[in-house]
Amino acid sequence: MSAVPLLKVNDISKFYGNRIGCRNVSFELYPGEVLAIVGESGSGKTTLLSCLSTRLMPTSGIVEYHMRDGQYRDLARMAEAERRFLMRTDWGFVHQNPAEGLRMTVSAGANVGERLMAIGDRHYGKIRVAAKDWLARVEIDDGRIDDQPRAFSGGMRQRLQIARNLVTSPRLVFMDEPTGGLDVSVQARLLDLLRGLVHDLGLSAIIVTHDLAVARLLSHRMMVMKDGAVIEQGLTDRVLDDPREPYTQLLVSSILQV
Amino acid sequence: MHLRDGIRLPVVADVSFSVKAGECVVLGGPSGVGKSSILKMLYGNYGVDEGQILMEHDGRLVNLAAAEPRLVLEVRRATLGYVSQFLRVVPRVSALDIVAEPLQARGVGSEEARERAAELLARLNLPKELWALPPATFSGGEQQRVNIARGFITGHKILLLDEPTASLDARNRTVVVDMIAEKKAAGTALVGIFHDEEVREAVADRIIDVSHFSPRKHAA
Numbered sequence: 097m098s099a100v101p102l103l104k105v106n107d108i109s110k111f112y113g114n115r116i117g118c119r120n121v122s123f124e125l126y127p128g129e130v131l132a133i134v135g136e137s138g139s140g141k142t143t144l145l146s147c148l149s150t151r152l153m154p155t156s157g158i159v160e161y162h163m164r165d166g167q168y169r170d171l172a173r174m175a176e177a178e179r180r181f182l183m184r185t186d187w188g189f190v191h192q193n194p195a196e197g198l199r200m201t202v203s204a205g206a207n208v209g210e211r212l213m214a215i216g217d218r219h220y221g222k223i224r225v226a227a228k229d230w231l232a233r234v235e236i237d238d239g240r241i242d243d244q245p246r247a248f249s250g251g252m253r254q255r256l257q258i259a260r261n262l263v264t265s266p267r268l269v270f271m272d273e274p275t276g277g278l279d280v281s282v283q284a285r286l287l288d289l290l291r292g293l294v295h296d297l298g299l300s301a302i303i304v305t306h307d308l309a310v311a312r313l314l315s316h317r318m319m320v321m322k323d324g325a326v327i328e329q330g331l332t333d334r335v336l337d338d339p340r341e342p343y344t345q346l347l348v349s350s351i352l353q354v
Numbered sequence: 355m356h357l358r359d360g361i362r363l364p365v366v367a368d369v370s371f372s373v374k375a376g377e378c379v380v381l382g383g384p385s386g387v388g389k390s391s392i393l394k395m396l397y398g399n400y401g402v403d404e405g406q407i408l409m410e411h412d413g414r415l416v417n418l419a420a421a422e423p424r425l426v427l428e429v430r431r432a433t434l435g436y437v438s439q440f441l442r443v444v445p446r447v448s449a450l451d452i453v454a455e456p457l458q459a460r461g462v463g464s465e466e467a468r469e470r471a472a473e474l475l476a477r478l479n480l481p482k483e484l485w486a487l488p489p490a491t492f493s494g495g496e497q498q499r500v501n502i503a504r505g506f507i508t509g510h511k512i513l514l515l516d517e518p519t520a521s522l523d524a525r526n527r528t529v530v531v532d533m534i535a536e537k538k539a540a541g542t543a544l545v546g547i548f549h550d551e552e553v554r555e556a557v558a559d560r561i562i563d564v565s566h567f568s569p570r571k572h573a574a
Contacts, residue, residue: 126424129424284445284446285445285446287445288444288445288446288447291444313444316423316424316427317423317424330401330423331398331423331426331427332423333398333399334398334399334400334401334423337394337399337400338394338399338400338401340401
C-alpha cells in the first residue's frame with residue numbers, strides 16, 4: 097500500500113459570483129485509487145472536477161499534486177506552460193462528449209500519436225506502432241487507423257478518446273460521465289474496458305457520474321455531493337449498501353431494478 | 355441500518371464474539387434477526403456505529419470498523435474473503451476469469467490462476483461449456499458455484515460465508531462441506547450462515563444465536 101497520496105485537496109471552494117459551485121471539499125487520492133463523485137445535475141460535481149483538473153481555478157483552497165520528481169506542487173501556483181505539460185503527459189481527461197477531447201478532422205492514428213509527439217516522440221514508425229497497439233487495446237480494428245473520428249460511432253469515439261488519453265501512461269485520469277449518452281450495450285463494453293485498463297495500469301482516476309451502477313463497477317471510493325458540498329463519503333460498497341444520509345438513501349433507492 | 359428518509363433502524367447491538375484460526379463459527383437464529391447484517395459489517399459493506407472489529411492482517415491487528423477505504427480493500431485482498439449469497443455479475447467477464455481474479459490480485463500469474471479456477475469449477479461440477487461465458491444468464495445454483503469458487507480459490511486467513519449452499523443440490527452441498535473442512539484444516543477462520551441444518555451440523559464448531567443481540571430484546 098503506497099504511503100503518500102498522489103493528490104491532496106484541502107478545503108477548496110468555488111463561487112460563481114454569489115452562487116456556490118462547490119464548497120469546502122477536502123480529500124486525498126492515493127496511487128491506484130479510483131474515486132467516484134456522484135450526485136444529481138447541479139450538485140457541483142463537474143465544478144469540483146474542473147477545479148481539481150485546473151480547468152477552473154478554485155475561489156479558495158489548495159490542490160497539490162505529487163510530481164514524478166517526488167515533490168508536491170500547488171497546482172494554482174504552477175506556470176501555465178508547466179500545467180499544460182502536466183495535462184498532456186501525466187494526466188488524462190475523458191470528456192462525456194468525445195468531440196471535446198478528440199480532434200475530429202485528423203485520423204484516429206494521429207489522435208493517439210499527437211499526445212506522444214507532445215512529449216517529444218518524433219519517430220513516425222514508433223508512433224504508428226504505439227497508436228496501433230492502443231487502438232487494439234480499446235478494440236478498434238486497425239483497418240480504421242487512417243479514418244477520422246467523425247466517421248466513428250459514439251462508442252468508438254469514446255474508446256478512441258480513452259486511447260488518446262492513456263497512450264502517454266498518465267498516472268491520473270479525470271473522467272466526466274464517460275458512459276453518458278451511450279446505449280446500454282455500448283456502455284457495458286466501455287465499462288468493462290475501463291475496468292480492465294484501470295486495473296492493469298494501476299491508474300488513479302476521478303470519475304464524475306450520476307450513474308451509481310458505473311460507480312459500483314469502477315470505483316473503490318465514493319463521494320456524494322449535494323448543493324455543492326460532499327455530504328457522504330466512504331468505501332463504494334459501504335455507501336451503496338448502507339447509505340447514511342437521507343439524500344444518499346434517496347439516490348440509492350431510486351435505482352431501477354432490472 | 356439506514357434505509358431511507360433518514361430513518362434509523364436498530365438491527366443488532368452489543369455483538370461480541372471471537373473466532374480462532376481453524377474454527378468455523380455459525381451465526382444462528384430466525385430470519386431477519388441480523389445475521390447477514392453482522393457478516394456485512396465484518397466485511398465492511400455495512401457501517402458500524404459503535405464498537406470494534408479487530409482482525410489480524412499482515413502481522414498486526416487492524417480495526418476494520420474504523421479503517422480507511424483503502425485499508426479495507428487491502429484487508430479484503432490479502433486477508434478477508436467473502437462468499438455472498440448472490441453473484442454480482444460484471445458484463446463480459448467469463449466465469450473462469452471471475453474465479454481467477456482474486457488469485458491474480460494476490461500476485462499469482464494469470465495462467466496459474468486460471469488453472470486453479472478450472473480445477474475448482476470442475477470440482478463444483480460446473481459444466482465446462484459454461485466456463486468461458488459471463489455468468490449473467492446462469493441459473494441460481496450455477497452462479498452460486500462460481501461465487502463459491504471465487505471465494506475459496508485464495509488462501510485468505512478469514513472467510514465469511516453467507517448461505518453458500520442455499521441453492522445447491524445434495525451432491526454439490528457435500529463438495530462445499532468438504533471444502534470448508536479443508537479450509538479449517540488449513541487454519542482458516544470461518545464465520546458463516548447456513549440455513550441447511552445438515553450442512554450446519556457438519557461444519558459448525560460453535561453456533562452463536564444472533565437473537566441475543568437484538569436491540570428490541572434489550573429495550574424490553
